[in-house]
Structures are given as structure tokens and as C-alpha cells.
Amino acid sequence: MKLPRGVSADRLIRALERLGYTVIRQKGSHVRLFHQDVPAHSISVPLHDPLKIGTFHGILVEVAQAQSVSIQDILDLL
Numbered sequence: 001m002k003l004p005r006g007v008s009a010d011r012l013i014r015a016l017e018r019l020g021y022t023v024i025r026q027k028g029s030h031v032r033l034f035h036q037d038v039p040a041h042s043i044s045v046p047l048h049d050p051l052k053i054g055t056f057h058g059i060l061v062e063v064a065q066a067q068s069v070s071i072q073d074i075l076d077l078l
Contacts, residue, residue, distance in 0.1 A: 001071065001072065003053060003056060003057060003060075003075070004075070004078065005050070005053065006050040007050055007051055007056055007078065008048075008049040008050055008051065009031070009045050009046060009047045009048055009049060009051055010047075010049070011078055012045060012051065012056070012059065012078070013031060013033065013045055015074060015077035015078045016033055016043075016045075016063065016074075017033075018077045019035070019063070019067060019069070019074070019077065020035050020036075020037060020067075021033040021034065021035045021043075022034055022035075022036075024042070026047075029046055029047045029048070030044045030045065030046050030047065031044065031045050031047060032044050033045065035066070035067070039066065041063075041066040041067070043059060043062060043063060043066075045059060060074055060075070
């Protein structure tokens with residue numbers, strides 16, 4: 001699967017909010033998101049535009065594993 005290039009942090013954060021994550025805080029250039037369902041999960045997203053592809057992929061993999069969804073499901077929300 002080829003990941004889209006040039007995805008901004010704001011766009012990714014909006015997609016994660018559609019999955020049920022909520023922004024709990026921002027410190028500097030990083031936003032912390034939290035999902036309360038079992039199992040609870042939190043993740044940091046750097047506020048870069050665009051996100052580096054490795055960072056973007058790492059966030060997608062971690063969220064997909066925590067929420068039991070595919071990476072493609074998350075990409076469809078972008």
C-alpha cells in the first residue's frame with residue numbers, strides 16, 4: 001500500500017478524532033490525543049506540515065493495532 005505524501009498533522013488529527021480520539025493537551029509542537037475505549041490508548045502527533053512519511057506511517061501502525069482497524073480504514077478518513 002502506498003501512503004499519501006504531504007499529509008499535514010491537522011488533517012491526521014481530524015481523522016483520528018473521527019475514530020474517537022480526543023485532544024487532551026498540546027505542549028509546544030506536539031498534540032496528545034487519547035482514546036477512552038478498552039484498551040485505552042494515547043498518542044502524540046507532531047504539528048508538522050507535512051508529516052515525514054516515517055512518522056506518519058508509525059502513527060498509522062500504532063493506531064491501527066490499538067483500535068483493531070486496518071491502515072486503509074484510517075486513510076479513508078483523511
